[in-house]
Amino acid sequence: MKIAVLGGTGLIGSQVVKILQTAGHEAVPLSPSTGVDLLTGQGLSDALKGAEVVVNLTNSPTFDDASPAFFQTTMDNLLAAAQREGVRHAVILSIVGVDLVPDLAYYRAKVLQEDILKAGPLPYSIVRATQFFEFIDAVISWTADESTVRLPSNPLQPIAAADVAQAVADVSMGAPLQGVRNIAGPDVFPLDELGRITLAARGDARNVVTDDTAGMFAAVPGDVLIANNDAVIAPTAYREWLGR
Template identity: 60%
Template sequence: MRIVVVGGTGLIGSQVVALLRDGGHHVVPAAPSTGVDTLTGQGLAEALKGADVVVDVSNSPSFDTEPALDFFTRSARHLIEAERDAGVRHHVTLSIVGVDQVPDYGYYRAKVAQEDAVRGGGVPYSIVRATQFFEFIAPVMDMSSEGGEVRLPSTRLRPMASADVAAAVAEAAQGEPSNGIRTIAGPEVYGLDRLGEITLAAKPDGRTVVTDESAGLFASMPEGVLVGDDTAHVASTRYEDWLRQH
Protein backbone atom coordinates (compact mmCIF):
# COMPACT_ATOMS: atom_id res chain seq x y z
CA MET A 1 0.00 0.00 0.00
CA ARG A 2 0.99 3.63 -0.46
CA ILE A 3 0.61 5.31 2.94
CA VAL A 4 1.10 9.02 3.65
CA VAL A 5 2.01 9.87 7.25
CA VAL A 6 1.18 13.49 8.10
CA GLY A 7 3.49 14.56 10.89
CA GLY A 8 5.80 11.80 9.70
CA THR A 9 8.98 13.46 10.95
CA GLY A 10 7.91 13.82 14.61
CA LEU A 11 8.18 11.58 17.68
CA ILE A 12 5.29 9.28 16.76
CA GLY A 13 5.29 9.84 13.01
CA SER A 14 8.91 8.85 12.43
CA GLN A 15 8.32 5.57 14.28
CA VAL A 16 5.11 4.91 12.34
CA VAL A 17 6.97 5.51 9.07
CA ALA A 18 9.68 3.02 10.07
CA LEU A 19 7.18 0.35 11.14
CA LEU A 20 5.13 0.66 7.95
CA ARG A 21 8.24 0.51 5.77
CA ASP A 22 9.32 -2.61 7.64
CA GLY A 23 5.89 -3.99 6.76
CA GLY A 24 6.68 -3.60 3.07
CA HIS A 25 4.58 -0.51 2.35
CA HIS A 26 5.52 2.54 0.30
CA VAL A 27 5.45 5.29 2.92
CA VAL A 28 5.58 9.05 2.35
CA PRO A 29 6.37 11.27 5.38
CA ALA A 30 4.46 14.55 5.04
CA ALA A 31 5.43 17.63 7.04
CA PRO A 32 6.37 21.28 6.38
CA SER A 33 10.01 20.13 6.12
CA THR A 34 9.03 17.84 3.23
CA GLY A 35 6.99 20.53 1.47
CA VAL A 36 3.55 19.61 2.81
CA ASP A 37 1.60 22.13 4.89
CA THR A 38 -1.85 21.02 5.99
CA LEU A 39 -2.68 24.49 7.34
CA THR A 40 -2.49 26.02 3.89
CA GLY A 41 -3.00 22.87 1.84
CA GLN A 42 0.35 23.38 0.11
CA GLY A 43 1.78 20.15 -1.29
CA LEU A 44 -1.15 17.97 -0.23
CA ALA A 45 -2.46 17.08 -3.67
CA GLU A 46 0.95 15.95 -4.87
CA ALA A 47 1.73 13.99 -1.68
CA LEU A 48 -1.61 12.15 -1.74
CA LYS A 49 -1.48 11.03 -5.38
CA GLY A 50 -2.11 7.29 -5.44
CA ALA A 51 -2.37 7.07 -1.65
CA ASP A 52 -4.42 4.23 -0.18
CA VAL A 53 -4.16 5.36 3.45
CA VAL A 54 -3.43 8.63 5.22
CA VAL A 55 -2.23 8.65 8.82
CA ASP A 56 -2.49 11.95 10.70
CA VAL A 57 -0.23 12.22 13.75
CA SER A 58 0.46 15.94 13.35
CA ASN A 59 0.22 18.27 16.32
CA SER A 60 -0.53 21.92 16.93
CA PRO A 61 2.54 24.04 17.70
CA SER A 62 0.50 25.69 20.47
CA PHE A 63 -1.54 24.24 23.33
CA ASP A 64 -3.55 27.48 23.66
CA THR A 65 -7.22 27.16 22.74
CA GLU A 66 -7.58 29.37 19.67
CA PRO A 67 -4.33 28.44 17.87
CA ALA A 68 -4.92 24.73 18.55
CA LEU A 69 -8.54 24.91 17.39
CA ASP A 70 -7.48 26.72 14.21
CA PHE A 71 -4.70 24.22 13.52
CA PHE A 72 -6.73 21.06 13.98
CA THR A 73 -9.89 22.20 12.20
CA ARG A 74 -8.17 23.85 9.25
CA SER A 75 -5.68 21.02 8.83
CA ALA A 76 -8.39 18.37 9.01
CA ARG A 77 -10.52 20.19 6.45
CA HIS A 78 -7.68 20.57 3.96
CA LEU A 79 -6.50 17.02 4.50
CA ILE A 80 -9.89 15.37 4.10
CA GLU A 81 -10.72 17.42 1.00
CA ALA A 82 -7.44 16.29 -0.56
CA GLU A 83 -8.14 12.69 0.46
CA ARG A 84 -11.54 12.72 -1.23
CA ASP A 85 -10.00 14.14 -4.41
CA ALA A 86 -7.26 11.48 -4.36
CA GLY A 87 -9.59 8.57 -3.63
CA VAL A 88 -7.97 7.70 -0.30
CA ARG A 89 -9.82 4.77 1.26
CA HIS A 90 -8.73 4.99 4.91
CA HIS A 91 -7.91 7.91 7.22
CA VAL A 92 -6.24 7.19 10.59
CA THR A 93 -6.06 9.88 13.28
CA LEU A 94 -4.19 9.80 16.59
CA SER A 95 -6.12 11.39 19.45
CA ILE A 96 -6.15 11.37 23.26
CA VAL A 97 -7.89 9.22 25.87
CA GLY A 98 -10.58 11.22 27.67
CA VAL A 99 -10.48 14.01 25.09
CA ASP A 100 -14.28 14.42 25.07
CA GLN A 101 -14.59 14.58 28.87
CA VAL A 102 -12.87 17.91 29.52
CA PRO A 103 -14.77 20.63 27.60
CA ASP A 104 -13.07 23.42 29.57
CA TYR A 105 -9.59 22.37 28.43
CA GLY A 106 -9.08 24.21 25.15
CA TYR A 107 -6.50 21.88 23.60
CA TYR A 108 -8.76 18.87 24.20
CA ARG A 109 -11.70 20.77 22.73
CA ALA A 110 -9.62 21.37 19.62
CA LYS A 111 -8.86 17.65 19.33
CA VAL A 112 -12.57 16.87 19.64
CA ALA A 113 -13.20 19.26 16.74
CA GLN A 114 -10.57 17.38 14.73
CA GLU A 115 -12.27 14.06 15.50
CA ASP A 116 -15.65 15.51 14.46
CA ALA A 117 -14.18 16.71 11.15
CA VAL A 118 -12.82 13.21 10.49
CA ARG A 119 -16.15 11.56 11.28
CA GLY A 120 -18.03 13.91 9.00
CA GLY A 121 -15.46 14.04 6.22
CA GLY A 122 -16.78 11.24 4.04
CA VAL A 123 -13.55 9.17 4.10
CA PRO A 124 -13.63 5.83 5.98
CA TYR A 125 -11.63 6.33 9.17
CA SER A 126 -10.12 4.90 12.33
CA ILE A 127 -9.42 6.99 15.44
CA VAL A 128 -6.76 5.78 17.89
CA ARG A 129 -6.95 7.42 21.32
CA ALA A 130 -3.82 7.05 23.46
CA THR A 131 -2.87 8.01 26.99
CA GLN A 132 0.08 10.33 27.73
CA PHE A 133 3.55 9.29 26.55
CA PHE A 134 6.43 8.35 28.84
CA GLU A 135 8.53 10.87 26.93
CA PHE A 136 6.39 13.72 28.28
CA ILE A 137 7.01 12.99 31.97
CA ALA A 138 10.44 14.68 32.19
CA PRO A 139 9.30 17.86 30.34
CA VAL A 140 6.23 18.09 32.61
CA MET A 141 8.53 17.81 35.62
CA ASP A 142 10.81 20.53 34.24
CA MET A 143 7.86 22.87 33.72
CA SER A 144 6.76 22.26 37.31
CA SER A 145 10.16 22.76 38.94
CA GLU A 146 10.83 25.59 41.40
CA GLY A 147 14.41 25.55 42.62
CA GLY A 148 15.07 22.09 43.98
CA GLU A 149 11.40 21.11 44.11
CA VAL A 150 9.22 19.50 41.47
CA ARG A 151 5.63 20.39 42.32
CA LEU A 152 3.18 17.83 40.92
CA PRO A 153 -0.44 16.88 41.65
CA SER A 154 -1.50 13.33 42.44
CA THR A 155 -3.65 13.25 39.27
CA ARG A 156 -3.80 9.65 38.05
CA LEU A 157 -2.31 8.78 34.66
CA ARG A 158 -1.82 5.55 32.72
CA PRO A 159 1.11 6.55 30.52
CA MET A 160 2.66 4.49 27.74
CA ALA A 161 5.75 4.38 25.56
CA SER A 162 5.60 6.30 22.28
CA ALA A 163 6.84 3.11 20.58
CA ASP A 164 3.67 1.33 21.72
CA VAL A 165 1.55 4.22 20.46
CA ALA A 166 3.29 4.10 17.09
CA ALA A 167 2.75 0.35 16.87
CA ALA A 168 -0.99 0.74 17.47
CA VAL A 169 -1.26 3.49 14.86
CA ALA A 170 0.70 1.43 12.32
CA GLU A 171 -1.52 -1.56 13.02
CA ALA A 172 -4.64 0.54 12.40
CA ALA A 173 -3.19 1.87 9.15
CA GLN A 174 -2.64 -1.64 7.83
CA GLY A 175 -6.15 -2.79 8.75
CA GLU A 176 -9.61 -1.96 7.54
CA PRO A 177 -11.33 1.28 8.63
CA SER A 178 -13.24 0.79 11.88
CA ASN A 179 -15.27 4.00 11.56
CA GLY A 180 -14.88 4.18 15.31
CA ILE A 181 -12.43 4.63 18.20
CA ARG A 182 -9.78 2.29 19.57
CA THR A 183 -8.38 3.20 22.98
CA ILE A 184 -4.84 2.28 24.04
CA ALA A 185 -3.20 2.77 27.44
CA GLY A 186 -0.16 1.87 29.50
CA PRO A 187 -0.08 -1.19 31.76
CA GLU A 188 -0.14 0.67 35.09
CA VAL A 189 -1.86 3.62 36.75
CA TYR A 190 0.27 6.14 38.66
CA GLY A 191 -0.24 9.44 40.39
CA LEU A 192 1.74 12.09 38.53
CA ASP A 193 3.65 12.89 41.73
CA ARG A 194 4.59 9.21 42.03
CA LEU A 195 5.82 9.21 38.43
CA GLY A 196 8.06 12.12 39.39
CA GLU A 197 9.44 10.19 42.36
CA ILE A 198 10.13 7.12 40.22
CA THR A 199 11.88 9.27 37.63
CA LEU A 200 14.15 10.96 40.16
CA ALA A 201 14.92 7.66 41.89
CA ALA A 202 16.14 6.29 38.57
CA LYS A 203 17.88 9.49 37.51
CA PRO A 204 18.60 11.62 40.61
CA ASP A 205 19.49 15.25 39.94
CA GLY A 206 19.11 16.85 43.36
CA ARG A 207 15.43 17.69 43.00
CA THR A 208 12.65 16.32 45.20
CA VAL A 209 8.96 15.90 44.46
CA VAL A 210 6.40 17.91 46.43
CA THR A 211 2.75 16.95 46.00
CA ASP A 212 0.81 20.06 45.05
CA GLU A 213 -2.75 19.53 43.82
CA SER A 214 -2.82 22.97 42.18
CA ALA A 215 0.40 22.66 40.18
CA GLY A 216 0.75 22.24 36.43
CA LEU A 217 -1.35 21.38 33.41
CA PHE A 218 -2.93 18.23 34.83
CA ALA A 219 -4.04 19.70 38.17
CA SER A 220 -7.53 20.54 36.94
CA MET A 221 -8.23 17.21 35.23
CA PRO A 222 -11.26 15.37 36.64
CA GLU A 223 -10.55 12.03 38.28
CA GLY A 224 -10.20 9.15 35.85
CA VAL A 225 -10.08 11.15 32.60
CA LEU A 226 -6.43 10.37 31.85
CA VAL A 227 -6.71 6.67 32.75
CA GLY A 228 -9.28 5.34 30.29
CA ASP A 229 -11.64 2.47 31.01
CA ASP A 230 -11.71 -1.32 30.82
CA THR A 231 -12.14 -1.27 27.04
CA ALA A 232 -8.60 0.04 26.50
CA HIS A 233 -6.03 -2.15 24.79
CA VAL A 234 -3.17 -2.39 27.31
CA ALA A 235 0.40 -1.92 26.08
CA SER A 236 3.17 -4.02 27.61
CA THR A 237 6.01 -1.56 28.32
CA ARG A 238 6.31 -0.55 32.00
CA TYR A 239 7.60 2.90 32.93
CA GLU A 240 10.40 1.61 35.16
CA ASP A 241 11.65 -0.68 32.38
CA TRP A 242 11.48 2.16 29.84
CA LEU A 243 13.44 4.45 32.17
CA ARG A 244 16.28 1.94 32.41
CA GLN A 245 16.58 1.92 28.61
CA HIS A 246 16.38 5.69 28.17
Protein backbone atom coordinates in the same frame (compact mmCIF):
# COMPACT_ATOMS: atom_id res chain seq x y z
CA MET B 1 -0.21 -0.29 -0.21
CA LYS B 2 0.73 3.39 -0.26
CA ILE B 3 0.22 5.03 3.13
CA ALA B 4 0.85 8.77 3.48
CA VAL B 5 1.97 9.80 6.97
CA LEU B 6 1.56 13.48 7.78
CA GLY B 7 3.89 14.40 10.61
CA GLY B 8 5.94 11.48 9.37
CA THR B 9 9.25 12.92 10.55
CA GLY B 10 8.20 13.43 14.20
CA LEU B 11 8.47 11.32 17.35
CA ILE B 12 5.58 9.00 16.51
CA GLY B 13 5.44 9.50 12.74
CA SER B 14 9.02 8.49 12.02
CA GLN B 15 8.49 5.23 13.90
CA VAL B 16 5.17 4.59 12.16
CA VAL B 17 6.84 5.03 8.77
CA LYS B 18 9.59 2.57 9.69
CA ILE B 19 7.10 -0.05 10.93
CA LEU B 20 4.97 0.26 7.78
CA GLN B 21 7.98 0.05 5.48
CA THR B 22 9.25 -3.03 7.31
CA ALA B 23 5.82 -4.59 6.77
CA GLY B 24 6.23 -4.06 3.02
CA HIS B 25 4.09 -0.97 2.51
CA GLU B 26 5.01 2.19 0.63
CA ALA B 27 4.95 4.52 3.64
CA VAL B 28 5.64 8.14 2.67
CA PRO B 29 6.58 10.65 5.39
CA LEU B 30 5.05 14.08 4.75
CA SER B 31 5.94 17.32 6.53
CA PRO B 32 6.95 20.89 5.69
CA SER B 33 10.50 19.58 5.26
CA THR B 34 9.25 17.33 2.42
CA GLY B 35 7.28 20.17 0.80
CA VAL B 36 3.85 19.43 2.29
CA ASP B 37 2.20 22.10 4.44
CA LEU B 38 -1.09 20.95 5.96
CA LEU B 39 -1.96 24.46 7.18
CA THR B 40 -1.86 25.96 3.70
CA GLY B 41 -2.55 22.79 1.74
CA GLN B 42 0.64 23.28 -0.28
CA GLY B 43 1.82 20.04 -1.88
CA LEU B 44 -0.90 17.99 -0.23
CA SER B 45 -2.86 16.73 -3.24
CA ASP B 46 0.27 15.66 -5.10
CA ALA B 47 1.56 13.86 -2.02
CA LEU B 48 -1.70 11.91 -1.64
CA LYS B 49 -1.87 10.68 -5.23
CA GLY B 50 -2.14 6.91 -5.23
CA ALA B 51 -2.42 6.67 -1.44
CA GLU B 52 -5.01 4.29 -0.02
CA VAL B 53 -4.53 5.48 3.57
CA VAL B 54 -3.58 8.81 5.12
CA VAL B 55 -2.36 9.03 8.71
CA ASN B 56 -2.43 12.47 10.33
CA LEU B 57 0.04 12.80 13.21
CA THR B 58 0.53 16.55 12.98
CA ASN B 59 0.02 18.60 16.11
CA SER B 60 -0.82 22.16 17.03
CA PRO B 61 2.29 24.23 17.82
CA THR B 62 0.54 25.57 20.94
CA PHE B 63 -1.74 24.10 23.61
CA ASP B 64 -3.75 27.32 24.05
CA ASP B 65 -6.85 28.89 22.53
CA ALA B 66 -5.14 28.97 19.12
CA SER B 67 -5.16 25.18 18.85
CA PRO B 68 -8.78 24.74 17.66
CA ALA B 69 -8.11 26.89 14.59
CA PHE B 70 -5.08 24.74 13.75
CA PHE B 71 -7.07 21.52 13.82
CA GLN B 72 -10.04 23.05 11.96
CA THR B 73 -7.85 24.28 9.10
CA THR B 74 -5.60 21.24 8.82
CA MET B 75 -8.44 18.73 8.93
CA ASP B 76 -10.47 20.66 6.37
CA ASN B 77 -7.46 20.73 4.05
CA LEU B 78 -6.65 17.09 4.63
CA LEU B 79 -10.15 15.72 4.05
CA ALA B 80 -10.72 17.82 0.94
CA ALA B 81 -7.44 16.70 -0.63
CA ALA B 82 -7.89 13.07 0.43
CA GLN B 83 -11.38 12.94 -1.08
CA ARG B 84 -10.10 14.43 -4.35
CA GLU B 85 -7.35 11.84 -4.56
CA GLY B 86 -9.52 8.84 -3.71
CA VAL B 87 -7.98 8.01 -0.33
CA ARG B 88 -10.02 5.27 1.35
CA HIS B 89 -9.02 5.45 5.02
CA ALA B 90 -8.04 8.36 7.29
CA VAL B 91 -6.36 7.78 10.67
CA ILE B 92 -5.65 10.27 13.46
CA LEU B 93 -4.01 10.03 16.88
CA SER B 94 -5.90 11.47 19.84
CA ILE B 95 -5.95 11.20 23.65
CA VAL B 96 -7.67 8.77 26.02
CA GLY B 97 -10.42 10.64 27.88
CA VAL B 98 -10.05 13.71 25.67
CA ASP B 99 -13.80 14.40 25.62
CA LEU B 100 -13.96 14.46 29.44
CA VAL B 101 -11.62 17.44 29.99
CA PRO B 102 -13.59 20.50 28.81
CA ASP B 103 -11.50 22.96 30.86
CA LEU B 104 -8.40 22.45 28.70
CA ALA B 105 -8.36 24.32 25.38
CA TYR B 106 -6.04 21.78 23.74
CA TYR B 107 -8.28 18.87 24.70
CA ARG B 108 -11.31 20.70 23.31
CA ALA B 109 -9.32 21.21 20.12
CA LYS B 110 -8.56 17.50 19.84
CA VAL B 111 -12.26 16.71 20.30
CA LEU B 112 -12.93 19.12 17.43
CA GLN B 113 -10.40 17.25 15.29
CA GLU B 114 -12.14 13.96 16.06
CA ASP B 115 -15.56 15.42 15.28
CA ILE B 116 -14.41 16.81 11.92
CA LEU B 117 -13.05 13.40 10.96
CA LYS B 118 -16.24 11.59 12.05
CA ALA B 119 -18.41 13.98 10.03
CA GLY B 120 -16.13 13.89 7.00
CA PRO B 121 -16.36 11.99 3.73
CA LEU B 122 -13.82 9.23 4.43
CA PRO B 123 -13.90 5.95 6.35
CA TYR B 124 -11.86 6.64 9.46
CA SER B 125 -10.06 5.35 12.53
CA ILE B 126 -9.18 7.21 15.73
CA VAL B 127 -6.39 5.90 17.97
CA ARG B 128 -6.57 7.40 21.44
CA ALA B 129 -3.43 7.03 23.55
CA THR B 130 -2.58 7.90 27.12
CA GLN B 131 0.31 10.27 27.93
CA PHE B 132 3.68 9.32 26.43
CA PHE B 133 6.62 8.30 28.63
CA GLU B 134 8.71 10.72 26.59
CA PHE B 135 6.65 13.72 27.78
CA ILE B 136 6.92 13.10 31.52
CA ASP B 137 10.11 15.18 31.82
CA ALA B 138 8.32 18.11 30.19
CA VAL B 139 5.35 17.74 32.54
CA ILE B 140 7.76 17.85 35.49
CA SER B 141 9.48 20.96 34.14
CA TRP B 142 6.23 22.97 33.95
CA THR B 143 5.96 23.30 37.73
CA ALA B 144 9.57 22.91 38.84
CA ASP B 145 12.18 25.19 40.35
CA GLU B 146 15.71 24.50 41.57
CA SER B 147 14.62 22.55 44.64
CA THR B 148 10.98 21.52 44.22
CA VAL B 149 8.60 19.99 41.71
CA ARG B 150 4.87 20.52 42.32
CA LEU B 151 2.56 17.93 40.81
CA PRO B 152 -1.08 16.97 41.27
CA SER B 153 -2.05 13.44 42.24
CA ASN B 154 -4.16 12.68 39.15
CA PRO B 155 -3.73 9.07 38.08
CA LEU B 156 -2.04 8.54 34.70
CA GLN B 157 -1.45 5.36 32.68
CA PRO B 158 1.51 6.38 30.50
CA ILE B 159 2.65 4.58 27.37
CA ALA B 160 5.87 4.34 25.38
CA ALA B 161 5.95 6.24 22.09
CA ALA B 162 7.18 3.07 20.37
CA ASP B 163 4.05 1.24 21.51
CA VAL B 164 1.87 4.12 20.28
CA ALA B 165 3.60 3.97 16.89
CA GLN B 166 2.98 0.23 16.65
CA ALA B 167 -0.71 0.69 17.46
CA VAL B 168 -1.11 3.47 14.88
CA ALA B 169 0.66 1.37 12.26
CA ASP B 170 -1.52 -1.67 13.01
CA VAL B 171 -4.71 0.38 12.62
CA SER B 172 -3.39 1.97 9.42
CA MET B 173 -2.81 -1.43 7.86
CA GLY B 174 -6.29 -2.67 8.77
CA ALA B 175 -9.86 -1.91 7.82
CA PRO B 176 -11.30 1.42 9.02
CA LEU B 177 -12.62 1.15 12.58
CA GLN B 178 -15.36 3.74 12.10
CA GLY B 179 -14.69 4.41 15.74
CA VAL B 180 -12.02 4.62 18.42
CA ARG B 181 -9.27 2.29 19.65
CA ASN B 182 -7.90 3.15 23.10
CA ILE B 183 -4.33 2.23 23.98
CA ALA B 184 -2.51 2.59 27.29
CA GLY B 185 0.55 1.48 29.21
CA PRO B 186 0.39 -1.41 31.67
CA ASP B 187 0.68 0.61 34.92
CA VAL B 188 -1.28 3.38 36.62
CA PHE B 189 0.57 6.01 38.70
CA PRO B 190 -0.52 9.13 40.56
CA LEU B 191 1.26 11.92 38.70
CA ASP B 192 3.14 13.07 41.82
CA GLU B 193 4.43 9.51 42.35
CA LEU B 194 5.38 9.31 38.68
CA GLY B 195 7.44 12.46 39.25
CA ARG B 196 9.23 10.87 42.22
CA ILE B 197 10.00 7.70 40.25
CA THR B 198 11.33 9.74 37.33
CA LEU B 199 13.52 12.04 39.39
CA ALA B 200 14.98 9.11 41.33
CA ALA B 201 15.87 7.33 38.09
CA ARG B 202 17.55 10.50 36.83
CA GLY B 203 19.52 10.97 40.05
CA ASP B 204 17.67 14.25 40.59
CA ALA B 205 17.44 15.18 44.28
CA ARG B 206 14.59 17.68 43.96
CA ASN B 207 11.59 17.14 46.22
CA VAL B 208 8.16 16.40 44.75
CA VAL B 209 5.35 18.20 46.55
CA THR B 210 1.78 17.06 45.97
CA ASP B 211 -0.19 20.10 44.79
CA ASP B 212 -3.54 19.46 43.13
CA THR B 213 -3.57 23.02 41.73
CA ALA B 214 -0.24 22.72 39.92
CA GLY B 215 0.20 22.56 36.15
CA MET B 216 -2.01 21.67 33.23
CA PHE B 217 -3.22 18.38 34.69
CA ALA B 218 -4.77 20.19 37.66
CA ALA B 219 -7.70 20.87 35.32
CA VAL B 220 -8.25 17.15 34.72
CA PRO B 221 -11.11 15.72 36.78
CA GLY B 222 -10.62 12.43 38.61
CA ASP B 223 -9.34 9.44 36.70
CA VAL B 224 -10.62 10.32 33.22
CA LEU B 225 -7.15 9.86 31.67
CA ILE B 226 -7.08 6.19 32.68
CA ALA B 227 -7.97 3.69 29.97
CA ASN B 228 -11.30 1.89 30.08
CA ASN B 229 -11.70 -1.89 30.01
CA ASP B 230 -11.82 -1.89 26.20
CA ALA B 231 -8.28 -0.51 25.86
CA VAL B 232 -5.38 -2.34 24.28
CA ILE B 233 -2.66 -2.55 26.95
CA ALA B 234 0.85 -2.00 25.58
CA PRO B 235 3.74 -4.17 26.77
CA THR B 236 6.35 -1.62 27.85
CA ALA B 237 6.40 -0.70 31.56
CA TYR B 238 7.57 2.76 32.65
CA ARG B 239 10.23 1.56 35.08
CA GLU B 240 11.58 -0.79 32.41
CA TRP B 241 11.73 2.08 29.93
CA LEU B 242 13.45 4.37 32.45
CA GLY B 243 16.04 1.67 33.11
CA ARG B 244 17.13 1.72 29.48
